[in-house]
Amino acid sequence: MKRFIIIVLFMLNGCSSPIETVPLFIYDGNDAYIKEFERKIQSVDQSDFLIKTYVSQNSQIIQNEQIDQAFKEKHPLLIINPVDRLSVYAIIEKAKQSNTTIIFFNREPLASDLAAYDKAFYVGADAAQSAELQASLIMDLFGNDPKNLNQFDKNHDGIIQALIFKGEQGHQDAEARTKFVIERLTVAGYQVEVLDIVIANWDRDIAYGLMDGLLDDYRESMELLISNNDAMALGAIQRMKEKLVFEDTNKNGVIDRESEPWVPVVGIDGITAAIDSIKSGYLYGTVKNDSQNMALIIIELAKWLLEEKSLTDFPYEITNGKYVWVNYQKMTLDE
Amino acid sequence: MIKRLNDLSIGKSIFITILIFTGFLTISTILSNQLIFDRADRLIESTSKEINKQVIMNYENYLSNMIGISNSLQEYIVDTTQANDFEELSRLFVLTTNIEKNILNVALISDDGLLVASSADVKINPNILDIEWFLEAKKTPDIHHFSGLHTENFFMLGKKEVFTVSKSVQYFVNNVATRGVLMIDIDTSNFKTLAQQTNLGEKGHIVISSQAEKVIYSSDPLCYGDDCTSADILKDIGLGGRLVKWNNLNMYVNVNTIRDTRWKIATFINVNEIVSTKADILIRLILIFVLTLITTSLISSYFTRRITLPMNTLKSHITLIEKGDFESKVHVSGLKEVTLLAEAFNTMSNRIRELMDKVFTEQNEKRKTQFIALQNQINPHFLYNTLDSIVSLSENNRNKDVESAIIALSKFFRMSISNEMNLVELKDEIEHVRNYLLIQQIRYQNTFVFDFEIDEEILHHKVIKLSLQPIVENAILHGIHPDDEYSTILIKGYAKDNFLYIEVFNEGYGISKERIQEIHSMIQSNQNTSSMGLKNVYQRLKLYYGDQADLILESELDEYTKVIMKMPLGMEESL
Numbered sequence: 001m002k003r004f005i006i007i008v009l010f011m012l013n014g015c016s017s018p019i020e021t022v023p024l025f026i027y028d029g030n031d032a033y034i035k036e037f038e039r040k041i042q043s044v045d046q047s048d049f050l051i052k053t054y055v056s057q058n059s060q061i062i063q064n065e066q067i068d069q070a071f072k073e074k075h076p077l078l079i080i081n082p083v084d085r086l087s088v089y090a091i092i093e094k095a096k097q098s099n100t101t102i103i104f105f106n107r108e109p110l111a112s113d114l115a116a117y118d119k120a121f122y123v124g125a126d127a128a129q130s131a132e133l134q135a136s137l138i139m140d141l142f143g144n145d146p147k148n149l150n151q152f153d154k155n156h157d158g159i160i161q162a163l164i165f166k167g168e169q170g171h172q173d174a175e176a177r178t179k180f181v182i183e184r185l186t187v188a189g190y191q192v193e194v195l196d197i198v199i200a201n202w203d204r205d206i207a208y209g210l211m212d213g214l215l216d217d218y219r220e221s222m223e224l225l226i227s228n229n230d231a232m233a234l235g236a237i238q239r240m241k242e243k244l245v246f247e248d249t250n251k252n253g254v255i256d257r258e259s260e261p262w263v264p265v266v267g268i269d270g271i272t273a274a275i276d277s278i279k280s281g282y283l284y285g286t287v288k289n290d291s292q293n294m295a296l297i298i299i300e301l302a303k304w305l306l307e308e309k310s311l312t313d314f315p316y317e318i319t320n321g322k323y324v325w326v327n328y329q330k331m332t333l334d335e
Numbered sequence: 336m337i338k339r340l341n342d343l344s345i346g347k348s349i350f351i352t353i354l355i356f357t358g359f360l361t362i363s364t365i366l367s368n369q370l371i372f373d374r375a376d377r378l379i380e381s382t383s384k385e386i387n388k389q390v391i392m393n394y395e396n397y398l399s400n401m402i403g404i405s406n407s408l409q410e411y412i413v414d415t416t417q418a419n420d421f422e423e424l425s426r427l428f429v430l431t432t433n434i435e436k437n438i439l440n441v442a443l444i445s446d447d448g449l450l451v452a453s454s455a456d457v458k459i460n461p462n463i464l465d466i467e468w469f470l471e472a473k474k475t476p477d478i479h480h481f482s483g484l485h486t487e488n489f490f491m492l493g494k495k496e497v498f499t500v501s502k503s504v505q506y507f508v509n510n511v512a513t514r515g516v517l518m519i520d521i522d523t524s525n526f527k528t529l530a531q532q533t534n535l536g537e538k539g540h541i542v543i544s545s546q547a548e549k550v551i552y553s554s555d556p557l558c559y560g561d562d563c564t565s566a567d568i569l570k571d572i573g574l575g576g577r578l579v580k581w582n583n584l585n586m587y588v589n590v591n592t593i594r595d596t597r598w599k600i601a602t603f604i605n606v607n608e609i610v611s612t613k614a615d616i617l618i619r620l621i622l623i624f625v626l627t628l629i630t631t632s633l634i635s636s637y638f639t640r641r642i643t644l645p646m647n648t649l650k651s652h653i654t655l656i657e658k659g660d661f662e663s664k665v666h667v668s669g670l671k672e673v674t675l676l677a678e679a680f681n682t683m684s685n686r687i688r689e690l691m692d693k694v695f696t697e698q699n700e701k702r703k704t705q706f707i708a709l710q711n712q713i714n715p716h717f718l719y720n721t722l723d724s725i726v727s728l729s730e731n732n733r734n735k736d737v738e739s740a741i742i743a744l745s746k747f748f749r750m751s752i753s754n755e756m757n758l759v760e761l762k763d764e765i766e767h768v769r770n771y772l773l774i775q776q777i778r779y780q781n782t783f784v785f786d787f788e789i790d791e792e793i794l795h796h797k798v799i800k801l802s803l804q805p806i807v808e809n810a811i812l813h814g815i816h817p818d819d820e821y822s823t824i825l826i827k828g829y830a831k832d833n834f835l836y837i838e839v840f841n842e843g844y845g846i847s848k849e850r851i852q853e854i855h856s857m858i859q860s861n862q863n864t865s866s867m868g869l870k871n872v873y874q875r876l877k878l879y880y881g882d883q884a885d886l887i888l889e890s891e892l893d894e895y896t897k898v899i900m901k902m903p904l905g906m907e908e909s910l
Binding site for chain 1: 384387388391392402405406407409410413475477478479502505546573574575576590591592593594595596597599
């Protein structure tokens with residue numbers, strides 16, 4: 001009887017999915033960036049396979065359950081945006097047993113975990129690169145000559161006085177971005193004085209709230225505000241606008257950097273609100289995380305892996321046989 | 336199909352019907368139980384998953400709280416060391432241990448293994464560079480490392496059991512960034528209490544293992560070191576849930592990861608009762624099914640026997656009737672319909688027997704009448720002839736002969752009249768024929784002699800009355816040669832091969848073969864013929880004995896004629 005039911009289910013299953021289904025796991029449906037990213041993946045042409053999205057509600061337990069189910073359904077390939085990058089090793093171990101290919105994205109597993117399985121891949125952006133490009137934005141701002149800073153060195157001491165908004169303490173990207181942006185500037189010969197590093201947990205509202213105290217101390221000395229992401233940058237700008245650090249004196253809705261008060265703020269991510277803010281002259285620049293391209297690469301890689309094509313001819317560069325790095329892009333009014 | 340069904344015996348069709356019915360009943364029971372079992376399985380699975388989730392959430396909250404504290408401390412480390420205020424950092428560490436009672440020690444150790452700041456005024460363990468949590472923190476600097484349970488070991492002579500959270504951090508020495516390890520020792524009592532907060536059932540427990548599959552903690556007291564079946568099960572499952580046998584108990588095991596750590600946790604939830612109840616139900620179900628099957632077969636075979644047994648009795652009785660036995664009666668007990676059938680059958684066979692008896696009696700009567708009629712034909716004819724002869728004797732004044740003739744005649748008739756029976760003993764028939772011959776000798780004036788050669792043992796056999804006399808009469812009529820004095824009539828009687836033979840032999844012209852044929856066909860036909868006597872005897876023989884009896888003529892021209900009467904032995908009483 002059980003066998004009969006299984007056969008019936010099998011037949012029903014067979015009828016409804018003539019092509020391969022690839023499960024896609026995203027860590028949380030409330031994260032605007034990830035949600036947008038998921039839509040981009042879904043909108044890529046899916047003639048070769050069907051993408052089915054599972055939302056893990058920011059719970060690794062739920063994601064584990066969903067992935068366990070996917071293993072039971074014997075899908076040959078899974079696309080995973082892990083909730084907890086440290087838990088990924090358990091998924092990789094399980095995948096090894098069933099020889100399932102996995103493409104991770106957005107949250108990078110530990111290198112040692114990925115190295116343990118030749119069918120595990122990671123498509124993502126390098127946090128260091130985002131910091132590098134952010135540093136490059138800053139260099140552009142200050143005239144690209146470390147020995148001879150331009151007018152944005154307000155006190156003309158040849159040192160950049162900077163305030164840093166950091167994401168979550170201990171967060172891989174927050175740590176990397178904070179560390180590398182200063183490192184790059186220093187290596188390039190710029191002198192940077194970090195006035196303060198404040199932790200705002202990637203959050204616009206927290207950044208907004210923290211800005212009051214910071215202005216009390218650094219309103220005059222601050223020459224630059226570096227933020228680990230756009231959200232915190234926008235929160236800070238909002239508050240500074242209210243405190244008239246930014247002032248649209250002619251009320252045309254746009255900050256004229258030549259004639260109106262402003263402070264350079266750089267973010268990372270390139271979210272729509274940030275781009276709007278750049279257009280209206282508030283945000284100086286951001287580094288765009290190219291999720292459109294990343295979605296394309298994930299689907300292309302999935303296709304190649306499902307068809308078992310040799311990755312040596314893969315149109316994008318694959319580092320160490322595992323990593324596909326998607327480049328960030330600088331975004332300012334000029335670029 | 337229908338034809339095949341029709342071919343089945345009553346027993347088989349009853350059995351098959353009941354079997355089909357039982358089959359349907361069983362299948363529907365199995366199906367509904369399958370449904371219940373599936374539901375129960377799903378319930379077990381979802382309940383244990385919920386419990387597992389609860390346990391993990393407890394641990395995740397607990398550990399993320401620790402990570403939160405560590406993150407805050409890291410901020411302070413940067414702040415205070417930038418300000419070069421290491422005293423303040425140590426005070427902060429002490430404050431932390433005071434606020435959070437679970438935290439026993441906090442320390443910042445340089446990558447070279449020197450104590451930078453500490454909540455306790457102790458000397459650092461000289462082997463600190465080899466301690467696992469220290470090494471691991473340095474190896475993967477961007478994550479928090481959670482050690483297994485151990486005795487305090489960042490300083491010498493530690494006593495309490497702790498687990499250590501360690502993390503590589505940046506700090507400043509004279510405004511120069513450098514790296515060290517922040518370590519937080521946490522009392523394990525809370526950690527253990529968390530395992531007991533959830534009811535996992537009797538002997539239900541949790542196991543936490545490190546990425547290297549080393550047991551960090553198990554709430555099962557039997558599990559320590561490498562000798563731990565629970566840890567093996569955890570390793571085997573890897574991730575996800577499954578029902579397993581653990582120490583002969585049914586446990587639902589869920590393996591999951593704990594967020595922000597490299598730990599796996601397995602919850603062993605005792606579902607023995609549910610599973611064994613399930614098995615119990617299954618066994619009972621099978622038992623009921625088997626019992627039902629046996630009972631069904633017994634009942635069906637009982638009913639079948641109740642129906643078919645009397646049927647078979649009836650059938651064998653019908654065979655008896657086919658063979659002609661109408662006497663025996665069928666006695667069946669059983670179902671009402673069958674006894675009624677048997678009664679009707681008995682009535683029917685009674686009626687048949689009565690009808691047959693009647694037909695038989697009528698036939699017999701008819702035969703007897705015919706027989707007597709035939710017998711009666713003989714006497715008047717003979718009487719006429721004899722009286723005619725006596726008249727002629729008297730005319731010739733042969734008074735002596737008249738006297739002896741009349742005596743013989745009277746003897747002859749006494750015998751033929753006195754006996755009403757159709758059968759007489761052979762000796763009486765012989766005596767009768769002797770009287771007859773005596774009368775005929777007188778009549779034919781001693782032109783022939785006669786003799787008897789009768790075997791002694793057959794003298795008392797019964798023969799048909801007046802059967803011999805017509806043959807002898809025939810022998811005198813055709814056998815006496817007018818010219819030949821003293822022609823002989825010889826009467827022989829003997830038994831051979833279960834037949835009684837009586838031969839009447841006379842010398843004479845003999846009869847041609849054709850004539851014998853003619854006579855044979857004549858006596859067998861129904862036409863009236865001249866040879867009334869022979870025909871009469873032949874018909875009576877056949878009537879009485881059936882086909883076995885015969886009347887045979889033998890002759891040789893100018894030599895002799897012999898008439899043989901052949902009768903089966905042992906049939907004397909049948910008429």
